[in-house]
Amino acid sequence: MQAAKPAKIKFTADHWKAYGLLIPSLIIFILFMFWPFMYTIYLSFFDWNMVKPTKEFVGLQNYKEVLTDPTTYKVFGNTLLYIGLLLIINLIIPYILAFVLDIVLKRFNHLYKGAIFLPSVISLVVGSILFTWLLNPVSGPAAIILGWFGIDMPIWSKLDGWVIVVLSLITSWKVFGYNFIVLYASVNGISREVIEAARLDGVPLWKIFFHLVLPMSSATGIYVFIITIVQGLQYVFTPIKVITQGGPNYASSNAIYHAYHEAFVLYRTGHSAALSILTMAIFILLLILEFKFVERGIHYEN
Amino acid sequence: MKTNRSVSIPWHMIFIGIIIILTFPIIFAVGISFKPLEDAYNNALNFIPTQPTLENYETFFNSLNVVKIVSNTFIIATTVTLFKVFTSFLAAYAFVFFDFKGKNMLYFLLISTIFIPFSVTMIPNYLMISDLGLADSVWGVILPQLADAVGILLLRQSMKTIPISLIEVARLDNLGHPRIMKNIVLPLVKPAVTSTGIWFFILSWNEYVWPVLILKTVDHYTLPLALQMYISSEGGTNFTVAMAVAVITMIIPLTLYLLFQKYIIGTFASSGIK
């Protein structure tokens, strides 16, 4: 934890150098992020459809409408469900598997790592088309194989719940490998002696995982945690757009897709802007909580 | 340390199962890209091309300048990756090793942009790009992609693990910041730089929403855009040609990965990402 408040001791004088280092990023962000974002905040107070010459000022009306629309809550609920599923599939499972591969199995690890990483390089547009085909509940290979066992494949793209699970799985197909590699590397970086000693003492594996491995690799854990949520939600966008367009009746929509839907399908720019601002507010809150509580407990191994 | 077989065999089974699930779609895609569309439709399970045909690849190569498209994609993805890693590195360094006014606020401001959906920035960005006269150009595609705070987040996370004493000693030796960055910080955060770089490259390589908006002439197309040409909701998707395009799209990132695999895994493993 000694790195948490680093430079106060030494560099307080060179403010300007710090700003200098930030300048390239700041220019880019001001042009392509903050300006558009301010514009979005501005738009969230207007009724507009992006092309009309006149924007009508409506005050907080857009926010009111978004907050009273039951669809908003459905979509936020879905968003949480997506996050939950993505975290289980792309953080918890690969964490455990990385531990098993590194500590328990050890053999074939090159082969396994290579094969698991493969799908990460493929675009989700390809993935979505491919899975539409593979998981066609009537004609796809999966349906045919299930048919041999007398099982009818559910029409997943039209069923609440199912649709989120399947879209999460499709997204995970891409995300899983990268996360696994990163987690594996981190687990692999933990000093062997401690773990071997614990194993010789007959400490059960699950205890080694929870009491040794988890704390010692928690910095990477947080990295994967954040990237799973952030990129995961953006990634799910593609299969939603290609396969369900948010349907059936918004059952597969998430906050990001819904903002897109409002803006580019219904052309309700104000609504979309208000929704984006609210989404961001929620995430920033989570981010602050994360920094306040989680990051303090992280063990940075030096 | 030997692990007894009753434990390891079920785990190997699990791994093999997962690998089958993850790689089957790819094998399927590759296989089907060598089959005529008609066969793909009528024989869903049989994805092994018994009489392989190149007709799908021919269709793609005959209608578009594939070499140009691949190099466009590569140039864009590489430039984006380099710039993003570089600017993120500088910014992260400033956030970790300096103390300055508005630091926390600035950091939060930057990081919170991660949660701005791209649909929000799309139209204003388009205006900006065309005001700069960059529509239908490589730079028009590249610039907005650079505004991504994930790199800053990740590299800061990683740099925070560097013991401050190291930097202090270096400063006492009158080492300038550029040298500290290059000789001390970079080697220590190499795994993070590598992993973020790979991540950025794959992200940019597959980006399609933004290029679709910016690029007009076929000569400037990127691979994901070429793929879109075989997908149509009204006329239907030409599945086998789409898969041929997909296979070509996979080849470069995959080759890069295989080429650098040892090295990538090596940097990860040497110290983990912290």
Added chain:
Amino acid sequence: MKGYLKLFSLLALMLMLAACGKSGSTTSNNSAASDEKTVIEYWHVNAETQGGKTVEELVKAFNEQSKTTKVVAKYNPDMYKGLMQNLQAEAASGKSPAVVQVGWSFLDYFSNNFSYISPQEVIDQHFPDDRTFLKDHFLDNVLELAQNSEGIQVGIPYSLSTPVLYINKDLLKEAGLDENGPKTWQEVKEFSKKIKEKTGKHGFYMQEPADNWATQALLESNGARMLSGKKAAFASKEGIEAYQLLADMIVKDKTALHLPWDQGVQSFIDGNVAMAYTTIARRSQIQDNAKFNAAAIKSPAWEGKNVRLPAGGAMLAITAQEEKQQKAAWEFMKYLYSVESMAKWTEGTGYVPPRKDVAEDENGLKDFLAENEMMKAAIEQMDGVVSWTSFPGDAGLEAEQKLLDIRDEILGGKTSVEEGLKTTEKEINKLLK
């Protein structure tokens, strides 16, 4: 560090290539500009599977014969919605292409929000010889498709599609049914049941994209109307009856499929579904890939009633702002509407030609139609074509969306047809007021 060196030298090389590529392309642009042709942009949505090749051929042929105009075609993915999205961005930056394809469902939205010029106006101003071109070559009911709710001729119909019923003759035969397929919707339901009983395959699939095109055909053919005046009116007795038939097939009989579009057509092509109700634009996909005896027949009617089939596809509109560009736009459009180009267009896309004289003309489609039986169904039912309803006003697209949302609820068996349609109608009318 060796790895990094390798990587960086590779990257440096790429950057150099990028620089070269860039300078190369600028010079070629310069040379193109120097021959003083008016350069106009043509925006289309035709993917390679839907006439993309033909667009290229037509544009190339036009550019070769024109001394004054050079057309640059831009493909817009994601159909008319995608094009509208890109057009929006372009308009916001103060520019615009010269000729664009506007999907029918965006007719009102387009005419309310974008600045365009009616083709007839351009003709009147600059091309006195073509004054009667539109009247001479288009059927009135076809020209009307491109008029907005105020009766202004926004553009000219270009890509016309209608829904047809594709049938798997082999499966119908196996089920002991008339190979020529059902004539009415009631028969469709009976056929579907029989097929399920006799063959175990699914009987019927109706396309489910993100629009209400096929739904409109089903409902309006039964005498219902999507709109009456400026109010939604689909929840009439006839409307509910028509929707009920579809819902029953899916929810009660379980003989029809409730699937996304691509999956539904895939299942028809591989023989898992015996009948598919979808657009003629899917003809080549089905014709080229089905291994059974496939046919397309006219849209089923309701007993004793005339069919009303919404036109799918798009019109061409002129969005060029300067006079010179507008002139060039019409020169190009006139070329596209020639008998030869229209014939090529139909052959490449499967769309029905909007001009009346193309089908019979020797230079037109005569041979093509003789070879492609499936097209006949679509051309024969042209007299039943009506315009695709776009709900009026600013909330039109939202209204359309409401109808889509309820489709999922009804076909998913979560709500009854009557209740679903009635509530939705009320909600839509509240929006449209």
